[in-house]
Amino acid sequence: MSRENMINATLLLGLAVVPLYAWATDEPFTITLATRVAILALAGVGLNIALGLGGLVSLGHAAFFGIGGYAMGILASHAQSYTPLMEVPFLIEGTKSMPVIWITALAASALAALLIGALSLRTSGVYFIMITLAFGQMFYFFAISWPAYGGEDGLSIYVRNDFPGLNTLDPIQFFGICFALLALALWLNARLAHSPFGLALNATRQNAQRVETVGLSPFRLRLAAFVISGAITGLAGALFADLNRFVSPTMFSWQMSGEIMVFIILGGVGRLYGPVAGAALFITLEHFLGGLSEFWHIYLGALLLGVVLFARGGVIGLLAGRKVAHD
Amino acid sequence: MTDPVLATHGITKSFGAVQASRDISLSLTPGEIHAVIGPNGAGKSTLIAQICGGLAPDAGRVEFLGQDVTALPTRQRARMGLARTFQISALAMEDTVLQNATLGALGARGGPVGLLRNALKDQDLRDKAMTALERVGLAAQASTVTAELSHGQRRQLEVAVALTLGPRAFIMDEPMAGMGTEGSQRMTTFLDELRHEAPILLVEHDMDAVFALADRLSVMVYGEIIATGTVDEIRSNPQVRAAYLGETT
Numbered sequence: 175m176s177r178e179n180m181i182n183a184t185l186l187l188g189l190a191v192v193p194l195y196a197w198a199t200d201e202p203f204t205i206t207l208a209t210r211v212a213i214l215a216l217a218g219v220g221l222n223i224a225l226g227l228g229g230l231v232s233l234g235h236a237a238f239f240g241i242g243g244y245a246m247g248i249l250a251s252h253a254q255s256y257t258p259l260m261e262v263p264f265l266i267e268g269t270k271s272m273p274v275i276w277i278t279a280l281a282a283s284a285l286a287a288l289l290i291g292a293l294s295l296r297t298s299g300v301y302f303i304m305i306t307l308a309f310g311q312m313f314y315f316f317a318i319s320w321p322a323y324g325g326e327d328g329l330s331i332y333v334r335n336d337f338p339g340l341n342t343l344d345p346i347q348f349f350g351i352c353f354a355l356l357a358l359a360l361w362l363n364a365r366l367a368h369s370p371f372g373l374a375l376n377a378t379r380q381n382a383q384r385v386e387t388v389g390l391s392p393f394r395l396r397l398a399a400f401v402i403s404g405a406i407t408g409l410a411g412a413l414f415a416d417l418n419r420f421v422s423p424t425m426f427s428w429q430m431s432g433e434i435m436v437f438i439i440l441g442g443v444g445r446l447y448g449p450v451a452g453a454a455l456f457i458t459l460e461h462f463l464g465g466l467s468e469f470w471h472i473y474l475g476a477l478l479l480g481v482v483l484f485a486r487g488g489v490i491g492l493l494a495g496r497k498v499a500h501d
Numbered sequence: 502m503t504d505p506v507l508a509t510h511g512i513t514k515s516f517g518a519v520q521a522s523r524d525i526s527l528s529l530t531p532g533e534i535h536a537v538i539g540p541n542g543a544g545k546s547t548l549i550a551q552i553c554g555g556l557a558p559d560a561g562r563v564e565f566l567g568q569d570v571t572a573l574p575t576r577q578r579a580r581m582g583l584a585r586t587f588q589i590s591a592l593a594m595e596d597t598v599l600q601n602a603t604l605g606a607l608g609a610r611g612g613p614v615g616l617l618r619n620a621l622k623d624q625d626l627r628d629k630a631m632t633a634l635e636r637v638g639l640a641a642q643a644s645t646v647t648a649e650l651s652h653g654q655r656r657q658l659e660v661a662v663a664l665t666l667g668p669r670a671f672i673m674d675e676p677m678a679g680m681g682t683e684g685s686q687r688m689t690t691f692l693d694e695l696r697h698e699a700p701i702l703l704v705e706h707d708m709d710a711v712f713a714l715a716d717r718l719s720v721m722v723y724g725e726i727i728a729t730g731t732v733d734e735i736r737s738n739p740q741v742r743a744a745y746l747g748e749t750t
Contacts, residue, residue, distance in 0.1 A: 388608025
């Protein structure tokens with residue numbers, strides 16, 4: 175077992191043990207914090223596929239996070255008001271079922287990523303950053319100005335959605351769901367990175383010309399990565415909305431996109447567990463520094479500066495050392 | 502004479518006032534090494550870019566395997582079996598040598614790219630990649646990170662990646678650049694054999710290698726091919742001596 179693997183296992187174990195301990199000592203707030211970490215880490219795992227593997231600096235991933243959130247909000251709000259989403263040409267009713275909501279969130283954000291990616295992947299560098307940012311802002315302002323689902327005020331869902339066989343209102347059980355999905359996404363990410371697709375995508379990031387001269391399409395590889403990436407971030411959005419039982423346009427805001435990217439930079443770009451380390455550090459800082467001062471972002475900024483200047487591999491890089499080429 | 506594998510017909514390309522390619526027609530027939538020589542800035546790399554795709558000629562056609570490929574993107578020409586090695590190595594530097602070779606094997610397979618299988622445990626891909634590495638003499642460096650290779654070794658890897666494609670023609674842009682005398686000689690011996698597998702269009706500055714290998718030589722000066730012929734013909738061509746050979750030697 176390599177050093178990085180050991181750190182990864184410790185991280186995942188820690189993320190499971192902390193809420194279990196909180197559960198045993200009856201501290202539900204800590205469980206909620208851990209759940210936030212798991213969900214935001216999941217959003218980061220999504221972005222890390224585009225950013226870390228594909229080298230695509232997307233500043234618009236809040237679009238997918240928000241779409242996932244609204245997929246949950248829209249379906250659940252119709253279920254709680256007993257009004258169907260639409261009746262013509264066929265009847266679609268709201269639902270409180272998490273699996274159905276997840277699939278909807280995955281599909282909707284994948285579709286959005288396909289459209290956004292198909293347009294924005296024709297550009298690169300700064301232009302790609304700007305165009306993804308612009309798409310994110312489009313969704314943000316659309317959500318604000320769409321009165322049907324709360325507009326600027328957002329949308330409250332009174333009871334958390336259901337998962338067969340579990341009581342989702344119990345914090346530790348809901349944490350379990352989020353943790354399981356995070357673990358699944360990490361597993362998927364690891365498989366992806368070593369797959370032929372991952373190999374080709376990784377090479378595309380380093381030298382697109384090389385990939386083209388062996389007869390593969392860099393554009394299609396990047397688009398596929400962008401779609402997978404968007405879908406995972408969308409799933410995280412649905413869980414985030416379920417955690418808060420509230421959806422609002424801020425999920426679409428560029429600050430949200432930035433925050434997801436900060437997780438990755440803090441944790442280590444392209445490191446499998448980078449988003450987990452980053453989200454955990456972020457939430458911990460937010461909790462403790464936020465208690466000290468309202469302006470805790472200043473300290474976060476300083477930390478981020480430190481990481482970018484002195485520890486390019488983020489927390490994982492600092493602990494595990496240079497990335498070893500896997501064989 | 503047999504049909505050419507690869508041919509250009511009157512390729513012309515200008516960048517503003519500079520004519521980088523002027524009415525270039527050349528061919529590559531089965532089993533031959535056709536070397537293109539010329540001073541720096543003669544337009545050799547521009548010519549290669551137009552043959553391999555990535556740069557569209559203003560006029561003229563590129564034919565590969567009897568098919569007009571002028572409008573096809575690089576990717577499709579590669580699929581048809583046009584393998585290119587780069588003057589400045591175009592490799593995934595952070596990846597291992599084996600991963601780079603596997604990428605070529607993956608491209609050769611062409612089909613849908615798997616999402617969940619482990620690429621390096623795919624026996625077929627691995628065999629193809631390892632065979633290519635063995636042939637260029639890089640098998641021992643399979644798990645070395647590419648950035649750690651010497652310039653010469655990177656050239657060898659370029660050739661290995663091209664081999665994995667099982668190509669119908671090679672386009673090689675200075676495969677001997679950065680190699681020592683010994684490496685150069687080994688590469689020369691290797692290319693000498695390789696021509697029987699697929700013909701090679703060779704752009705090279707190493708004149709010893711060119712004269713040892715080339716069945717035919719084309720001399721490019723200012724975007725134009727001023728002469729094409731066997732090594733002896735070119736050597737005795739007064740125009741060439743004046744324009745090129747005299748300048749460098």
